[in-house]
Amino acid sequence: MAADALFQPFSLGSLHLANRIVMAPMTRQMSPQGVPGEDVAKYYQRRAANHVGLIITEGTTIDRPAASMNINIPNFYSPEALAGWKKTVDAVHAVGGKIAPQLWHVGQARPDHNIPNPDIVSESPFGLTHEGIARGQAMSEEDIADTISAFGKAAKAAVEIGFDAVEIHGAHGYLIDQFFWDQMNKRTDRYGGDLTGRTRFGQEVIKAVRENVPADFPVIFRFSLWKQQDYKASLAQTPDELARFLAPLSEAGVDIFHASSRRFWEPSFEGSSLNLAGWTKKLTGKPAITVGSVGLNSDFFGAFRGEVSEKSDLSTLIERLDADEFDLVGVGRALLSDPQWATKIYEAREDELQDYNPEALKVLT
Numbered sequence: 465m466a467a468d469a470l471f472q473p474f475s476l477g478s479l480h481l482a483n484r485i486v487m488a489p490m491t492r493q494m495s496p497q498g499v500p501g502e503d504v505a506k507y508y509q510r511r512a513a514n515h516v517g518l519i520i521t522e523g524t525t526i527d528r529p530a531a532s533m534n535i536n537i538p539n540f541y542s543p544e545a546l547a548g549w550k551k552t553v554d555a556v557h558a559v560g561g562k563i564a565p566q567l568w569h570v571g572q573a574r575p576d577h578n579i580p581n582p583d584i585v586s587e588s589p590f591g592l593t594h595e596g597i598a599r600g601q602a603m604s605e606e607d608i609a610d611t612i613s614a615f616g617k618a619a620k621a622a623v624e625i626g627f628d629a630v631e632i633h634g635a636h637g638y639l640i641d642q643f644f645w646d647q648m649n650k651r652t653d654r655y656g657g658d659l660t661g662r663t664r665f666g667q668e669v670i671k672a673v674r675e676n677v678p679a680d681f682p683v684i685f686r687f688s689l690w691k692q693q694d695y696k697a698s699l700a701q702t703p704d705e706l707a708r709f710l711a712p713l714s715e716a717g718v719d720i721f722h723a724s725s726r727r728f729w730e731p732s733f734e735g736s737s738l739n740l741a742g743w744t745k746k747l748t749g750k751p752a753i754t755v756g757s758v759g760l761n762s763d764f765f766g767a768f769r770g771e772v773s774e775k776s777d778l779s780t781l782i783e784r785l786d787a788d789e790f791d792l793v794g795v796g797r798a799l800l801s802d803p804q805w806a807t808k809i810y811e812a813r814e815d816e817l818q819d820y821n822p823e824a825l826k827v828l829t
């Protein structure tokens with residue numbers, strides 16, 4: 465089979481995956497009052513039953529009053545929500561799949577006084593947006609400590625419910641990434657300063673998660689160089705800077721890096737064809753997930769503007785996977801619109817694959 469490399473097993477610690485296909489985390493806002501229902505369980509089960517090796521859930525928020533920005537985003541702390549998540553885990557396991565929750569705090573992406581807690585302002589490293597506009601409040605050391613322990617508590621709950629791994633959302637300009645980014649983190653204490661100082665919050669979150677899960681339970685860390693607030697911003701301009709950014713996170717206890725890019729085929733730096741996952745694996749020695757327009761010809765920002773992405777062939781991806789540039793392959797929109805996407809590839813029915821039409825978001829099943 466041409467796509468053989470995608471369907472090789474992968475094991476790390478207690479996680480054993482049937483293949484290399486990972487469903488990328490995608491927010492759905494379909495959990496009323498933050499509680500995922502039967503439909504959420506079925507949505508993930510449908511993909512797990514169709515040759516998706518690992519599901520990473522939509523972002524699900526930790527136990528902080530300003531962690532969420534929408535009442536329909538699932539939380540990961542109320543007894544009702546955790547009971548809902550347990551049903552999802554059981555549904556995915558019933559068809560032989562594996563699943564990890566993506567633990568999330570949106571930071572300043574939340575407008576002040578937003579639901580579900582309108583009394584509360586947002587929280588962020590410094591209380592200023594990247595454009596210098598005041599929003600929310602700078603987190604005190606106590607806020608930071610409480611947030612770190614809320615991540616730890618969520619990781620513990622994930623193990624108790626039966627999840628197979630956890631992913632920490634450190635990407636895309638949300639709270640952890642706001643700490644990484646000098647434009648938003650002007651702190652002068654140990655959580656600010658140079659690149660290493662700015663990774664300290666992320667490091668402590670990773671350590672807290674690590675301490676609350678068994679030693680062989682994989683901790684996945686998602687990061688991106690780009691920010692949704694400014695697509696041209698980048699945390700690292702050179703491989704050396706990327707190495708300095710990743711080293712403290714890796715040492716804090718990451719098992720797998722999820723290197724979020726918009727187009728997996730683009731080199732991260734001049735002079736090498738390696739993409740972000742490729743560099744991450746090379747620099748840290750840890751397994752890496754690539755992601756970004758797999759199976760499609762244009763990125764997901766276009767999709768948010770209503771543009772259709774045409775399907776594209778997988779040969780470049782498979783060559784790179786075969787060459788061990790990265791270990792796992794994150795698939796977003798293609799799996800959102802077609803639960804059978806991976807089955808069609810497995811059964812060499814590629815001619816049945818469809819273009820991605822953002823209208824799919826309206827009828828998610």
Ligand SMILES: Cc1cc2nc3c(=O)[nH]c(=O)nc-3n(C[C@H](O)[C@H](O)[C@H](O)COP(=O)(O)O)c2cc1C
Pocket residue numbers: 488489490491492522523566633635636686724725726755756757758760763764767794795796797798825
């Ligand atoms: C509707 C939608 C919701 C998303 N929500 C999240 C999210 O909750 N957490 C996250 O890390 N990324 C999120 N993303 C980004 C995806 O995980 C993925 O990185 C991106 O869509 C690129 O993959 P693709 O080109 O295969 O779609 C979202 C993307 C889409 C399209």
